[in-house]
Amino acid sequence: MHKFRWRLTLIFIVIIGCSMVLAGVYMAKLLETSYKDALVINMERELKLIIATIDWNHGGNDEEKERYYTEQARRLKDSAAARITVIRTDGRVIGESDEEPVQMNNHLDREEVKQAQKDGLGHSVRYSKTLGHNMLYVAMPIGTSADNAGYLRLATDLRDVENAVHKLWLFLLLGLGLLFLIAGGISFRIAYGLTRPFDKMIRVARQLSHMNYKSRVPVRRKDEIGDLGHAINTMADSLEQQMNRILENEGRMKAVLEGLINGVLMIDKDGRIALLNRSAEKILGFRQEELLGRQYQHANLAPELTELIAMCFGSMDQIRDERTLYFPEEVLLEINLRPMVIGGEDFAGILIVLHDITAVRRLERMRSEFVANVSHELKTPVASVKGFAETLLAGALKDEETAKSFLQIIYDESERLNRLIGDILDLSKIESKRVPLQLSPVHLNSFMDHTLQMLAPEAQKKNIELKLQVEEDLYMEADEDRLRQIMINLLSNGISYTPDGGKVSVTVQAMNVVNGEDPENIRFVIADTGIGIPRKDLPRIFERFYRVDKARSRSSGGTGLGLSIVKHLVELHKGHISVESEVGAGSRFIIELPVLH
Known part of the structure; x- marks a missing residue:
């Protein structure tokens, strides 16, 4: 184990060292190339400036030209910060800032001159025997290819670039040495940690046995020990997926059962209640805690349901029947019982579905x-x-x-x-909600005045007094036509069932007014001094065709639908209607409607 630890440490050090060396070489080369490219660009700019500055058509013999161009080269050397050389088209040097032109060799075979002759700009790096270090040479033709007067060359020292690269190498070597020390310590620590993976595997195996399926072995090795760790992790993944699938299916089934409006009851093969949903609790009047695990014969279920369960156990056939249960409230149920068979042979119990058909x-x-x-x-x-x-x-x-x-x-x-x-x-x-309300602001003072005027002739025939009491400037949002239909129906009933000389009154007032703000509701009270309604008939007067006094209703021309229409129109306006009456003293219909919808 110690040899493996040191071998792994050495591998880490070699990998890190090689990476640093490669990165250092790449950075040094990149720095040197970038610096040289920048120098070439600057020197090209200087060449163009010098070419534009010097008169290249200077007359005289060769000696005079050499003297003139040499003077110009030495004059411009300081401003260009580079060695300047003027080369004739045949390669002869006719101007030089650092040496005598006559002592210099033919430069036509220089690499930078050849490249300048071919591409219009040439550059090269080579060792200068005169100066004893590397130089960068950049050459450019003087004039166009047709009237070329020669070549102008600049040469600059590369010692700054070499010094920068040397400093980079020194920094790289120091950093590499320091990194080797750090990497050695870290690698030794990692190698030491990897020699004890079995403890983690044992710990994970124990956690899996305690149903902690999220525990995993941290595997960093690719040998047999790593394969063992992967196998344990794969087993844990499989167990976790299966448990998640089981829990998901269980949650989905529970959500479906709890969301069903039908009651679901399950009796196992031994006759014990194994499952019931929330709807079944409501229908049967028992909580799950009171029924689960109990024999259905001793669970105090409704006798009608217990009888059907016993019949299904006896016949082992599907049963469908309608029964009325009286606890906790009277309800008519459609009961379906189906024996459950697993694998086509094993009897697992009885599934019971309770469907409330009372409303139907x-x-x-x-x-x-x-x-x-x-x-x-x-x-x-x-x-x-x-x-x-x-x-x-x-x-x-x-x-x-x-x-x-x-x-x-x-x-x-x-x-x-x-x-x-x-x-x-x-x-x-x-009733079918096919009458959309056309809501608009209604000024209740003028509205009620106009409504009473419509019914005044009918009231005058019986000498009935119509009285109106409305608060000033009272508004509400309503369907004016439907609201008038409500008022006319109730007032017509009051007039019809009030003896001659009686009185019918309407009171309209604001409700729920807080701190002087706008009211929330408007209350309409239509009262008469008519024959009244018996107490036993009050709960049914809003039913269709229900009449308290059928003979009187027919003689008055009523259809028996007026109050039913009123109730539905009030509910369409999100309001509420109630009635108070006493036989022989009259009736009061009270309507409350919201101000705003």
Whole structure:
């Protein structure tokens, strides 16, 4: 184990050292190249400036030209910070800032001159025997290729670049030495830590046995020990995935069961209650804690349900039946019992689904009653119209007064029939929510004045006093047509069922006013001094076709749908209606509607 530890440490040191050396060489080379490229660019700029400054068409013989260009080169040397050489097209040096031109060799074969002749700019690096160090040479043609007067060359010292590279190497070597020391310590520590992986594996195995499936072995090796760690981790992953899948399926099934509106009850093969959802708790009137694990015969279930469970255990067939349970409240249930078989052979218990059909049956009964009532209400005026028409056809037309009386009855019954059909259609639209409210601001003072004026002739016939009390400048948001329909229905009923000389009053007031702010609700109170409604009939007066006094209702021309329409219109306005009445003293209908929707 010690040899492995030292070998691993040495590998880390070699890897780190090689990486640092390669990085240092790359950085030194990059620095040197970048510096040289920058020098070439600057020297190219200097060359262009010098070429533009010197007169290259200077006359005279070769000696005079050499003297002139040498003077110019030495004059510009300090400003260019470089050695300047003027080369003729045949390679002869005719101007030099540092040496005598006559003592210099032909420069036509210099690499930078060849490149300048070919590409318009040339540069090269080589060792200068005269100066004893490397120099960078940059050459450029003087003039165009057609009237080329020679080449101008600049040479600069590369000692600054070499010194920078030397400093980089020194820094690299010092850093590498320090890094070797640090890497050696860290590598030894890592190697020492990797020699004890079995402790971690044993610890992870113990945690897995205690159902901590998130525990893992930190594997950093690729040998047999690393393979063992991977195998333990793979086993832990598989266990964790299976447990997560089981928990997910369990949670999904629980969410589905709790979200069902039907009650679900499961009895295992031994007759114990194994499962029930929230809907089943509500239907049966027991909590899970009171039923789970108990025998169904001793769980105090409804006798009707216990009987069906026993029948299913006895026949092992699916059973569907409708039974009424009376605890905790009366409810009509559709009960489905199905034996559960696992693998096609093993009996696992009975699944019971409880479906509350009380509302469905009530709606069916209401629908049947409505059809019967409509048929009955339609039959009466139709029979009257038919009977009087037959009488007229049989010869009553000859008696003018009798004929006129019969025709008036036929007309009144047809009007009643028309009102009945209109109310039925109106109620159908309102109940099916096919009447959208056209909300707008309503000034209640003028609204109620206009409504009472519409009913004034009807009240005057019976000498009934109409009284109105409305707070000043009271507004609300409502469907004005529907609100007027509510008021007219209630006021017409009050007028119809109030004896001659009575009184019908309307009071409108703001409710829930806090600190002088706008009210939240408006209360309408329609009161009369009529015959009143018996207490036993008050809960049913808003039902369709319900009449307290059928003879009086028919004589007044009512359809039996007015109050039902009123109730639905009030609820469409998000309001509430109630009634107070005393036989012989009159009735009070109280409506509260929100100011804003």
